Amino acid sequence: QQQVKQSPQSLIVQKGGISIINCAYENTAFDYFPWYQQFPGKGPALLIAIRPDVSEKKEGRFTISFNKSAKQFSLHIMDSQPGDSATYFCAAPLGFKTIFGAGTRLFVKA
């Protein structure tokens, strides 16, 4: 079964610190690797995405690092802020189906 394994399940970071969330995938046919952010009571929203022919993509304080040989990709949140407290999902689309990781609940302490 196609899977995307996400870790850690939860994360507590001090304000100003770096939050790192990891994902591992199995199917090499995935052609994009997005991260979604979900606040309580809201739907997930696309945060940042990377193609497998790129090793890193940065948007503001958010960076995706992609390691094709290890079949892993990670989200780094620099200078984490309390407003970043949310659940983060990695995902991998395959055709019309997107497989989501189990989610990481991030709490940034003020």
Add this chain to the structure above:
Amino acid sequence: DTAVSQTPKYLVTQMGNDKSIKCEQNLGHDTMYWYKQDSKKFLKIMFSYNNKELIINETVPNRFSPKSPDKAHLNLHINSLELGDSAVYFCASSPGQGNSYEQYFGPGTRLTVT
């Protein structure tokens, strides 16, 4: 303007009842989805429609029947509701295959079955 809207936002009902959730997107997207998010936040695809045609049905019980009257709408009807159906249901849309990583989610419908 709301890109993907769902109604109702909350739905509380008893076991055995039938209920519907409506979804509309004004993004001009070809593809729409229904997801179920359980209490542990796990997000699982249920159905995927492309240009009003059912593309994916992820082993969802027959009690769940999606209907897409046009590209902008995807409704979900649930018959004979069970306790295990309690969850948050999200509608989403994307431009289509090749852009399915770029999904826009609605605000969700919290279904509680008592």
